[in-house]
Amino acid sequence: DWTMAEFKEAKIKEIREQVGDGKVICGLSGGVDSAVAAVLIHEAIGEQLTCVFVDHGLMRQGEADQVVSLFKGHYNIPLVHLDVETLFLNGLKGETDPEKKRKFIGKTFIDVFEIEANKVGGADFLAQGTLYPDVIESVSFTGGPSVTIKSHHNVGGLPERMNMQLVEPLRELFKDEVRALGRELGLPEIFVGRHPFPGPGLAIRIPGEVTKERCDILRKADAIYLEEIRNAGLYDAIWQAFAVLLPVKTVGVMGDGRTYDNVCGLRAVTSTDGMTADVYPFDSSFLTRVATRIVNEVKGINRVVYDYTSKPPGTIEWE
Ligand code: XMP
Numbered sequence: 001d002w003t004m005a006e007f008k009e010a011k012i013k014e015i016r017e018q019v020g021d022g023k024v025i026c027g028l029s030g031g032v033d034s035a036v037a038a039v040l041i042h043e044a045i046g047e048q049l050t051c052v053f054v055d056h057g058l059m060r061q062g063e064a065d066q067v068v069s070l071f072k073g074h075y076n077i078p079l080v081h082l083d084v085e086t087l088f089l090n091g092l093k094g095e096t097d098p099e100k101k102r103k104f105i106g107k108t109f110i111d112v113f114e115i116e117a118n119k120v121g122g123a124d125f126l127a128q129g130t131l132y133p134d135v136i137e138s139v140s141f142t143g144g145p146s147v148t149i150k151s152h153h154n155v156g157g158l159p160e161r162m163n164m165q166l167v168e169p170l171r172e173l174f175k176d177e178v179r180a181l182g183r184e185l186g187l188p189e190i191f192v193g194r195h196p197f198p199g200p201g202l203a204i205r206i207p208g209e210v211t212k213e214r215c216d217i218l219r220k221a222d223a224i225y226l227e228e229i230r231n232a233g234l235y236d237a238i239w240q241a242f243a244v245l246l247p248v249k250t251v252g253v254m255g256d257g258r259t260y261d262n263v264c265g266l267r268a269v270t271s272t273d274g275m276t277a278d279v280y281p282f283d284s285s286f287l288t289r290v291a292t293r294i295v296n297e298v299k300g301i302n303r304v305v306y307d308y309t310s311k312p313p314g315t316i317e318w319e
Helices: 004-019 032-048 063-075 085-092 098-120 132-137 158-162 175-184 201-205 212-231 284-297
Strands: 024-028 049-055 079-083 125-127 165-167 240-254 257-270 301-306
Touching: 004 032, 004 165, 004 175, 024 032, 024 098, 032 049, 032 063, 032 125, 032 175, 049 063, 049 098, 063 079, 079 098, 085 098, 085 212, 098 158, 098 201, 201 212, 201 240, 212 240, 212 257, 212 284, 240 284, 240 301, 257 284, 284 301
Parallel strands: 024 049, 024 125, 049 079, 125 165, 257 301
Antiparallel strands: 240 257
8 A cells, every 4th residue: 555655755756757857946835835836846856946935914913933944944945034014014905805815916926926037046936835726727617617716826927937847746635644844754743734725815814905913913912813723633634724804893891991902703613624614612611711821812803703613514614
């Protein structure tokens, strides 16, 4: 039978054959897929690989630092870290349409990446962490024949423009297999086991206008929620859990004062591939604890609600 160790060796051989002595550039998103692809390719071709981390400032708390320390510290893989938060936040100013937000982020990601790739000079190959469900999903999505539910954020279009060939070593794999491969490559469990995170990041978890202030509020609430999930030992039983910050203010009371602040939504689902999803049935005492902590600890939020919608008819993300 086909073990992950064998798969790894076969892929390394394949990558070496495809790339020869060419140069490869790989865009890191902060997620598991691009990280596993990058580490695998680095094992195959070493210094012929350059990784570029386009840090759009829409990551979860501490996530950008984790990526940098994993690549530079743990693996000693050359990494260009581009801090382009201001560029992204300026471009998102005033934008409230979910598809326009997605498209702006996808396009800007490619623009920044392309400029950097040109600086690296003469890369012949573009590496991507495309998975099997991504291949399927770009053909037919949940909405039936050729209905675009959401524009997915990836670097499609870039290879043609830059005259590069694709290296996509994870194309046959499902998420759980990518995780197994990551473990085989020695990636830390905290990284490998992490819930999926969408390319457009927190921007699609902040319905309405995205600002630095709103990102910071959401990061704090999300971190509390995930800390409680980990403490309760539930993290690995959940496909994805995250907070969203709603563009709605409601009245509350704290101490002997009136508050008028934002609503935070909590989402948690189980799934095998993200195509369909069920709501995770937390105990009410768990949700009460999280809600209390968020309202007490996060300035800017005075109400917390739980999302009870499965997919379909809901999607996992809110935009
Ligand atoms: P939805 O919200 O469509 O999400 O039910 C299904 C899964 O895909 C993730 N997702 C994305 N991943 N780029 C990504 O890499 C994207 O633009 C994107 N949008 C959604 C989502 O987090 C969930 O796991």
